[in-house]
Amino acid sequence: MSTVDAELLRTRARTLRRLAALVQQRVLLDLCRRAGDDTWRGPLAEHCRDDLRNALRRLDAEGDELLRQAQVFERRADELDMVASLSPTGALR
Amino acid sequence: MSLVGYDPVLVDALRRRMRSAADELAAIRSSDPAAAGAVTAAAAVRQLLEWTWMPAIGDLLVVDPLGRPGSGAGPSSMWSSIGSSMWSSIWPATGATGPTPTNGPACAIPDEMVVRRLDELADARAVLIASHGPHPEDPEAAAELAAIDARIAAVARAYVTGIPRTGHAPLYPRALLEASPYAAALALRAVHDQLEPRTLAAIGLMIVRRWHANSDHRTGWLDAQFFGPNAADILFEVLAQHPDAATWFLRRAQPREVLDATASIDPVTALLVAGTAPGQIDETTAGQLLVPLVRWARDHDPLWPEDHPLQDTPVAFAAALTPWMATLGPRADRWGWDRDEGEDTLDWVLDHPGGAQAIHDALATWKERIAETGFVDADGRIAGRALHDLAETLEMIEGAFHDARIESIERTAFMIDLAFTVAGMVISAAVPGGPATGRAVDAGLAFATPAVKATLERLGIIPSPERERAAAQADLQRASTTTLVIALTATVSTFVDRGELPADALDALELDEVDMDDPEAVHARLVAYVDTFAPVAAPATTNALFAVIGAFDDDA
Numbered sequence A: 001m002s003t004v005d006a007e008l009l010r011t012r013a014r015t016l017r018r019l020a021a022l023v024q025q026r027v028l029l030d031l032c033r034r035a036g037d038d039t040w041r042g043p044l045a046e047h048c049r050d051d052l053r054n055a056l057r058r059l060d061a062e063g064d065e066l067l068r069q070a071q072v073f074e075r076r077a078d079e080l081d082m083v084a085s086l087s088p089t090g091a092l093r
Numbered sequence B: 001m002s003l004v005g006y007d008p009v010l011v012d013a014l015r016r017r018m019r020s021a022a023d024e025l026a027a028i029r030s031s032d033p034a035a036a037g038a039v040t041a042a043a044a045v046r047q048l049l050e051w052t053w054m055p056a057i058g059d060l061l062v063v064d065p066l067g068r069p070g071s072g073a074g075p076s077s078m079w080s081s082i083g084s085s086m087w088s089s090i091w092p093a094t095g096a097t098g099p100t101p102t103n104g105p106a107c108a109i110p111d112e113m114v115v116r117r118l119d120e121l122a123d124a125r126a127v128l129i130a131s132h133g134p135h136p137e138d139p140e141a142a143a144e145l146a147a148i149d150a151r152i153a154a155v156a157r158a159y160v161t162g163i164p165r166t167g168h169a170p171l172y173p174r175a176l177l178e179a180s181p182y183a184a185a186l187a188l189r190a191v192h193d194q195l196e197p198r199t200l201a202a203i204g205l206m207i208v209r210r211w212h213a214n215s216d217h218r219t220g221w222l223d224a225q226f227f228g229p230n231a232a233d234i235l236f237e238v239l240a241q242h243p244d245a246a247t248w249f250l251r252r253a254q255p256r257e258v259l260d261a262t263a264s265i266d267p268v269t270a271l272l273v274a275g276t277a278p279g280q281i282d283e284t285t286a287g288q289l290l291v292p293l294v295r296w297a298r299d300h301d302p303l304w305p306e307d308h309p310l311q312d313t314p315v316a317f318a319a320a321l322t323p324w325m326a327t328l329g330p331r332a333d334r335w336g337w338d339r340d341e342g343e344d345t346l347d348w349v350l351d352h353p354g355g356a357q358a359i360h361d362a363l364a365t366w367k368e369r370i371a372e373t374g375f376v377d378a379d380g381r382i383a384g385r386a387l388h389d390l391a392e393t394l395e396m397i398e399g400a401f402h403d404a405r406i407e408s409i410e411r412t413a414f415m416i417d418l419a420f421t422v423a424g425m426v427i428s429a430a431v432p433g434g435p436a437t438g439r440a441v442d443a444g445l446a447f448a449t450p451a452v453k454a455t456l457e458r459l460g461i462i463p464s465p466e467r468e469r470a471a472a473q474a475d476l477q478r479a480s481t482t483t484l485v486i487a488l489t490a491t492v493s494t495f496v497d498r499g500e501l502p503a504d505a506l507d508a509l510e511l512d513e514v515d516m517d518d519p520e521a522v523h524a525r526l527v528a529y530v531d532t533f534a535p536v537a538a539p540a541t542t543n544a545l546f547a548v549i550g551a552f553d554d555d556a
Helices: A004-023 A027-034 A043-086 B008-026 B033-063 B075-082 B111-132 B139-162 B181-194 B197-213 B231-240 B243-252 B255-259 B266-276 B283-303 B309-328 B339-351 B355-361 B363-371 B384-403 B408-430 B438-443 B450-459 B469-475 B479-497 B519-531 B539-551
Strands: B002-006 B087-093
Touching: A004 A043, A004 B033, A027 A043, A027 B008, A043 B002, A043 B033, A043 B139, B002 B008, B008 B033, B033 B111, B111 B139, B111 B181, B139 B181, B181 B197, B181 B231, B197 B231, B197 B243, B197 B255, B231 B243, B231 B266, B243 B266, B243 B283, B255 B266, B255 B283, B266 B283, B266 B309, B283 B309, B283 B339, B309 B339, B309 B355, B309 B363, B309 B384, B339 B355, B339 B384, B355 B363, B479 B519, B479 B539, B519 B539
Parallel strands: none
Antiparallel strands: B002 B087
């Protein structure tokens, strides 16, 4: 049986994982592909592609950070559960 | 060379996909603090799509420059040459490589598209600077600023390169006259190298005039409302890179258009220096350009609030006037004003806290100028008038520094520097081929050999560790007398080195009990000193030494 705090952390972790999936969705990758040489060329197109690639990298990094944070929350939840199971009173249930 | 082109169907699909992507990004919300970074990033990307790229692509599709009638690059010709892709050789660009150009004629981007795009980008830049300043510390803001600048440059270059050329008519980017002054100045910064100086100056003048026309009390244009480089700052920095354009601009601009537009005095300084440099124009022209500006600045000087950039106008003029220093004094008539007005102007410059330093910083230019002055007449004799002008200029500067209560130590160092420069001129005239001839004088102390320095220290002309600083300063009160002693000492040293005077010739020079504030007494002592060489030196040698003394004789 899990503690209240541990459950809260797991809820936050699930939220972050869902958010990470949204952030890292393939929409920008699709945009990068659609903005390629077949569509347009020239300085404006180059700038657009640069912007989209930078945006893609930034969102990927933010998604990774969300997943890392979710893992941290889950690990802390597990630790709280373990501490609670060792406690004679089983406090904070 | 690469190509610019687009397939309207695919570009439209890209725009629609951007719309749906922006909507998806808008759904990324969370109140969890751990998600703050991701939410912010998603919002920024959505903003990038909605504010920058969707409007830009929308413009492209609405204007459709490749498909518009009369472009010579209509869809049919392009599609027929390379199948389903809509390409044309409209202008060269950097970066992407493209398919083989078609044979169609060059196609200009419509002015209205350029104007609208430049204005959008310039407005975005102004808004960003208003929030983050001209040099954002926030990395994201800095990156956005750089991206905007890159886009402005790309649009401007693409536009200018695509302008149809007829015959030998100079390139004239008409669209820049329709864009906001800020947008036009930013665009000009990217394409100035492609324009002829007169075109650059003419467009620059019209940009500044438009800026003024809508800028009463500095509230008209967007760039007039934030603290940072505005259209005039950017424009003047561009003009300063092209001295011919800077001169042309200064010939035609009204003083207010030059002096009351920028947010900082530095671009004004750069413009004045570039447009009025001695290598650029002659003395008379310099006066025609600078005198009206000086008069306007001095007339308006008391009117500006403390934080107004015009408060620093004297610094700008210090840099521009120093190369023409003699026209503030002995050569004032060449500029159509009198000596009083010239010397008052020098006092005005020195009244500013940065004036003395600015003059000192510009001294190298003045040295270059006098180094190019001829000090030997056609008959081989020293040009007394030219040297007199130099000596008088030196004395005028010293007097102005004294009146302005410039720190005595600074003044001493400054005047020594000046005195050596002028003395170098004298030596180059008196001893042709000597160590101080020609541009070697630029080095300032090039002729100050150890023997010369030791003698000057012994005589108290230049400060030495053994002497009280105050005494040395007192000795420098009479600048022309000091310069004469330096010049004569170095000239004697040169003749000693050549074997034309005895090795101990300098030892015989004594100024004890001579009042250095009394030029006649100093001259008399020096004449007596040179007379002692008459029995042992060639007449040409002693005549050269007398010529040096004569050049500094007030009664000559």
